[in-house]
Amino acid sequence: MFDKVNVPLLGVVENMSYLEAIDGTRQTLFGEGGGSETAQSLETELLGQLPIDPNIRIGCDKGIPIVISDPDSKAAQEFMRIARQILDNLMKK
Numbered sequence: 474m475f476d477k478v479n480v481p482l483l484g485v486v487e488n489m490s491y492l493e494a495i496d497g498t499r500q501t502l503f504g505e506g507g508g509s510e511t512a513q514s515l516e517t518e519l520l521g522q523l524p525i526d527p528n529i530r531i532g533c534d535k536g537i538p539i540v541i542s543d544p545d546s547k548a549a550q551e552f553m554r555i556a557r558q559i560l561d562n563l564m565k566k
Contacts, residue, residue: 483512483520485512491520493547521555524548 475482487508487537491499512519523529526548532539540549 482515483562484518484519485515486520486555487511487522487523488559492525520558523551523555 489503491501491509493499508519508522516531520527524547526539526546528543528546529548531537532542535542538552539546544553545551
């Protein structure tokens with residue numbers, strides 16, 4: 474879709490990639506590898522995989538991003554890592 478309007482593709486972010494259990498194990502409720510397969514088919518990189526975290530939705534409903542409301546959460550850390558990676562990639566261009 475974006476190639477038709479000449480919008481460059483920066484990469485793929487797999488949303489709701491996994492649910493992390495209390496013991497730290499990851500449960501892939503929607504299967505595995507979808508983000509990687511999509512990135513490969515689009516000839517781009519997989520930038521990251523975001524967990525299922527109800528606090529993301531709660532924060533969105535309040536207009537407060539999780540990187541502000543819970544910056545130490547794994548979801549916030551992954552958002553920040555993805556943002557840094559995008560910035561680094563743009564700086565190289």
